[in-house]
Amino acid sequence: MVRNEARRTALLDAAIDVLAEEGARGLTYRAIDTRARVPAGTASNYFANRDELMSEVMTRVHERLTPSGESVAKSLALPRDRSLTVKFMHDIIKRADADKACYLAMMELRLEATRRPEIRAALTATIAGGIDANVAFNEESGLPGDRMAVVLLYFAMTGLIYERLTLPDVVAPMDLDELVEVMVGRAIG
Known part of the structure; x- marks a missing residue:
């Protein structure tokens, strides 16, 4: 067929x-x-089967959440300093706001991974590969911060986005711009 x-x-x-x-x-x-x-x-x-479906859903989530090459190139035309890193973090938040379903689906896949080893293995490989790709992008682009800074920002942004999606009233009283600025500052110095 x-x-x-x-x-x-x-x-x-x-x-x-x-x-x-x-x-x-x-x-x-x-x-x-x-x-x-x-x-x-x-x-x-x-x-x-369900495992094949979930594996392909993971891939599709990452496709939908990946910024366009044009968007990245436009950003990389700016000075490669801390303010560009802040911009990239805000871009992540904007993509999460624009496609909440993808982040919520990823949360569900992560929960399912706690019960299904085959999904855990696939999701672990996908997420670890994504982190490695982010580290490589940061290094190749000449952005400030080392591997640990990128990893810290990954985990901080993941937590922030999930909090905003699941319990928005927790984050609502906070100044999002200030929060992102401080996160980046603490991660990259």
């Missing part, structure tokens, strides 16, 4: 929405088909 890549992407996007809205327990082929508005049985034709 020939597979339609546009339909595959639509099914993955529907799966992300289902994960974000209903959690991992609500992620069924039927829920995906309904969300994608395709005939019943379509998702099962594209994904042989």
Whole structure:
């Protein structure tokens, strides 16, 4: 059977929405088909099992959250100093605000990884690879901060974004600009 890549992407996007809205327990082929508005049985034709589906959802989440090459190039035209690092952190927050479903789906995948070793292994490889890529990008771009600074910012931003998505009233009274500025300052000096 020939597979339609546009339909595959639509099914993955529907799966992300289902994960974000209903959690991992609500992620069924039927829920995906309904969300994608395709005939019943379509998702099962594209994904042989739940592990394959979740693995491909992880990949799709990262595709959706990765900034465009054009956006990165535009930012890299600026001076490569602490203020650019602050800008990159704000860009991450903007992408999270623009695509909350992806971050919520990633949270669900992380929770599922605590119960399923095969998902844990795949997600660990994906996240560790992403951190390594961020470190390499920072070094190759000549941005301030060493590996530890990038790792600290990764964990700080992950926590901040998840807090904003799950308990926004905790973060709401804080000045987001100041918070990001201090995080970057503490990480890179």
